[in-house]
Amino acid sequence: MNIDEFMQELSASKGVSNISKIRENVVKLDLSREDSQDFFIGIKSDFEHCSLISAIDNQPDFELVYHFSCIDNSIVVEDSDFAVMLEVHVYLKRESPSIDSISNIWFGANWHEREAFDLMGIYFIGHPDLRRVLLPEGFAGHPLRKDYVYEIHEEEW
Amino acid sequence: MAEMWISMGPQHPMTHGLWTLKVKVDGETIVDADPELGYLHRSVEKMGERRKYFMNTTLTDRLCYASATTWTHCYTHSVEELMNVEVPVRAQYIRTIMLELQRLASHLMWAGAYMPDLGHITGALYFWRDRELFLNLLELPSGSRLLYNYVRIGGVKRDLPVGFEGKTERILKLFEQRLDEYADLFENSKIFRMRTDDVGKFTADQAKNLGITGPNLRGCGTKFDLRKHDTYEIYEEIDWDISTREAGPGYSDCFSRYMVRIDEMKESVRIIRDCFKKMPAGPTMASDVPVRAQGEAFRRTEDSRGEAMMYVVGDGSDRPYRWKIKSPMFTTISACPHYLKGYKLADVPAIMGSIDICIGETDK
Numbered sequence: 001m002n003i004d005e006f007m008q009e010l011s012a013s014k015g016v017s018n019i020s021k022i023r024e025n026v027v028k029l030d031l032s033r034e035d036s037q038d039f040f041i042g043i044k045s046d047f048e049h050c051s052l053i054s055a056i057d058n059q060p061d062f063e064l065v066y067h068f069s070c071i072d073n074s075i076v077v078e079d080s081d082f083a084v085m086l087e088v089h090v091y092l093k094r095e096s097p098s099i100d101s102i103s104n105i106w107f108g109a110n111w112h113e114r115e116a117f118d119l120m121g122i123y124f125i126g127h128p129d130l131r132r133v134l135l136p137e138g139f140a141g142h143p144l145r146k147d148y149v150y151e152i153h154e155e156e157w
Numbered sequence: 158m159a160e161m162w163i164s165m166g167p168q169h170p171m172t173h174g175l176w177t178l179k180v181k182v183d184g185e186t187i188v189d190a191d192p193e194l195g196y197l198h199r200s201v202e203k204m205g206e207r208r209k210y211f212m213n214t215t216l217t218d219r220l221c222y223a224s225a226t227t228w229t230h231c232y233t234h235s236v237e238e239l240m241n242v243e244v245p246v247r248a249q250y251i252r253t254i255m256l257e258l259q260r261l262a263s264h265l266m267w268a269g270a271y272m273p274d275l276g277h278i279t280g281a282l283y284f285w286r287d288r289e290l291f292l293n294l295l296e297l298p299s300g301s302r303l304l305y306n307y308v309r310i311g312g313v314k315r316d317l318p319v320g321f322e323g324k325t326e327r328i329l330k331l332f333e334q335r336l337d338e339y340a341d342l343f344e345n346s347k348i349f350r351m352r353t354d355d356v357g358k359f360t361a362d363q364a365k366n367l368g369i370t371g372p373n374l375r376g377c378g379t380k381f382d383l384r385k386h387d388t389y390e391i392y393e394e395i396d397w398d399i400s401t402r403e404a405g406p407g408y409s410d411c412f413s414r415y416m417v418r419i420d421e422m423k424e425s426v427r428i429i430r431d432c433f434k435k436m437p438a439g440p441t442m443a444s445d446v447p448v449r450a451q452g453e454a455f456r457r458t459e460d461s462r463g464e465a466m467m468y469v470v471g472d473g474s475d476r477p478y479r480w481k482i483k484s485p486m487f488t489t490i491s492a493c494p495h496y497l498k499g500y501k502l503a504d505v506p507a508i509m510g511s512i513d514i515c516i517g518e519t520d521k
Contacts, residue, residue: 054481108368
């Protein structure tokens with residue numbers, strides 16, 4: 001499939017808006033939180049690798065950025081070897097920073113979700129093992145949030 | 158026999174850095190595993206948010222002591238994409254040479270660390286003897302031996318020193334002879350083959366789903382290399398091939414991952430030679446590099462260990478608003494219960510060593 005045909009196909013999906021091509025091989029789109037699970041199951045056959053999940057604290061709301069890459073060349077850019085990537089933005093409310101987990105679809109997303117939970121405090125519903133991964137158990141707060149007060153340890157000492 | 162958990166690490170010769178691998182064994186056979194990270198967490202992402210864009214190159218060097226240039230390059234490349242900086246052609250060639258020298262040093266470091274894992278201390282001495290040659294080369298333009306800070310936003314710190322090409326060519330010639338030596342010492346060694354053949358197998362489809370990239374994925378026969386498939390710098394103008402393993406004996410096991418890295422070193426030698434042939438004269442730094450940036454950008458590069466990626470968000474100030482590092486080893490380690498299951502406890506160092514762990518980048 002050509003990347004332009006793929007973008008056409010995406011625009012019919014539910015919950016998808018603002019589809020654009022940010023580089024010749026990268027497609028970017030916004031996705032609503034409610035339709036995320038169905039959308040991700042649908043693209044799994046083309047994008048077999050979950051590259052990265054980044055959580056951003058946009059003050060006040062959160063943003064999740066998913067990057068998926070196509071390794072088997074099921075989607076191609078014409079006249080080049082480029083591997084196609086998909087960048088998905090999902091916006092979450094600060095009061096309820098939660099979204100359905102995708103680690104049952106891509107196992108590679110498992111620890112990315114754990115890291116987003118650990119450092120940013122995003123809850124992934126249905127995740128098999130949502131524990132802290134980099135910080136010790138019992139650590140208070142989520143340090144990559146912009147309102148995290150990191151001097152708290154100095155006061156305790 | 159009753160199942161029990163055994164804790165390997167954080168102080169264990171297998172770990173190559175500080176991390177814990179808990180393995181559940183039934184007798185000698187592994188039935189489950191649980192890797193634990195975080196012993197080396199330095200919150201690089203949070204630190205980066207408080208530093209200016211150009212200051213962060215010192216932090217990215219420290220992500221992986223064995224492969225500092227590739228990480229700094231991944232960062233500068235992403236920031237250049239964010240700032241729309243055009244890098245001069247000569248600087249791109251110099252970067253490619255430095256990246257490949259770094260890849261050679263990193264793979265030799267890995268091979269040297271892998272041999273003692275298999276009880277082959279002599280191997281470490283052979284590989285680290287040759288890594289020294291490449292550290293000497295990397296020292297010439299950058300002035301340091303481990304953390305170079307040579308690749309900067311907009312180009313490189315300075316041009317290559319006089320006589321660098323001749324010195325490199327001499328060392329590459331010597332290194333090619335050494336590669337034959339390795340073939341005799343390791344590939345044809347029965348003991349090395351007994352420890353690595355048919356150990357730690359996973360298929361290409363599994364690897365893609367588990368998030369395994371780089372030489373470990375190419376060892377399963379997948380022809381995927383970001384230097385070709387998401388090309389950057391001048392890799393598309395250079396004559397080189399992706400090294401993979403064909404299906405057959407020595408396929409998608411520890412030995413195939415060893416062979417892929419040996420083949421990659423041969424390709425790196427080709428790339429460096431070709432770069433020197435095609436390198437033009439000119440400036441090595443872009444004339445105006447902005448200090449502020451707005452928007453978001455990401456680039457991914459082929460690190461020595463797999464797919465490295467940085468996602469940078471700027472809010473118009475001179476510091477990154479958010480900066481996310483994708484470490485290839487982070488996902489590869491997370492998948493270890495899948496490829497350890499069913500093997501013996503004594504195979505753990507052989508399997509975990511073969512995927513080339515670097516805890517610095519993993520723990521960030």
